Amino acid sequence: MSVLFPGIADSIHVRLFAAAYVQLGRWWTETDRIRSMWRISRADEDGAFLDYGSTSYALPAGRFCLVPPGLDFTARLERKVNQFHVHFEVIGWPAAAVQDLLPEPITLEPDDMRDQLADELCNEVNVSEQLGPALSCRVKSLVHLILANLETALPAQKVALLRHIADGQLDLLDVLRYIDRHLEEPLDNGLLAEISHSSESCFIRRFREAMGQTPARYVQDRRIARASELLVCTDQSIDEVARRCGFANRYYFSRVFAERMGRPPVRYRNERPVAKVFNSQLNNSQLG
Numbered sequence: 001m002s003v004l005f006p007g008i009a010d011s012i013h014v015r016l017f018a019a020a021y022v023q024l025g026r027w028w029t030e031t032d033r034i035r036s037m038w039r040i041s042r043a044d045e046d047g048a049f050l051d052y053g054s055t056s057y058a059l060p061a062g063r064f065c066l067v068p069p070g071l072d073f074t075a076r077l078e079r080k081v082n083q084f085h086v087h088f089e090v091i092g093w094p095a096a097a098v099q100d101l102l103p104e105p106i107t108l109e110p111d112d113m114r115d116q117l118a119d120e121l122c123n124e125v126n127v128s129e130q131l132g133p134a135l136s137c138r139v140k141s142l143v144h145l146i147l148a149n150l151e152t153a154l155p156a157q158k159v160a161l162l163r164h165i166a167d168g169q170l171d172l173l174d175v176l177r178y179i180d181r182h183l184e185e186p187l188d189n190g191l192l193a194e195i196s197h198s199s200e201s202c203f204i205r206r207f208r209e210a211m212g213q214t215p216a217r218y219v220q221d222r223r224i225a226r227a228s229e230l231l232v233c234t235d236q237s238i239d240e241v242a243r244r245c246g247f248a249n250r251y252y253f254s255r256v257f258a259e260r261m262g263r264p265p266v267r268y269r270n271e272r273p274v275a276k277v278f279n280s281q282l283n284n285s286q287l288g
Helices: 007-011 026-031 095-101 112-127 133-153 156-167 170-181 189-195 200-211 215-233 238-244 250-261 265-270 279-283
Strands: 014-024 038-043 048-052 055-059 064-067 074-077 081-090
Touching: 014 112, 014 133, 038 133, 064 112, 064 133, 081 112, 081 133, 095 156, 112 133, 133 156, 170 189, 170 200, 170 215, 189 200, 189 215, 200 215, 215 238, 215 250, 215 265, 238 250, 238 265, 250 265
Parallel strands: none
Antiparallel strands: 014 081, 038 064, 038 081, 048 055, 048 074
């Protein structure tokens, strides 16, 4: 019997950032700062916490925890803990809508197929010097399995919202891809409307309906997210990071970055996390 899949899968475009199996220590509480990323975390033992607002969320041993983007948390340790984690983005999923859907972390139920793959990947990541294309594909498989688990972890109303968010990106997919591949270039509404084969006013309206923000705000979000990656993962100068992310100069870049991230680029770089990064993604970003 053949199966017809709904269109939601076509709208999930995962971009990997980092994966690591590491011992969490003091550095984790101070440097895990890239808030635009989704996080998958599985600790080997109890003792790691995420504190946000008045909530202290324990990362239970041996269970996957999915941390949504935009969560303003502080990491806390009661003792050193080994953790397998993956940082990734789902391109085109608006942060505001995701925060409404997932306002806090979710601990997932055990899944034999997913957890066996995770065990294998944990070992591979631990011994690999580079996270190349083959390993990237396998890690993406794990990410997709975990996103699939949201179907059972969320109430039906939120699952419907998740599908609505994903389906809303289909008409804008060419535009979203173009933005991510041309961040260092001018990206005005007229150009983006031309790519979407619509008038400028129609494009802006469609974009706001699908993304919950203006095209200009989305472009700035993507530029700040890319800048945070370059600051963490490369030794490029602040001027070069500003140029590659489409800012006119380092002074304007530094002001916008500090407003959005709560610290200037130099300080942010000095707090960089320790993880194995999918560096090829930074050099030539592609949607996966």
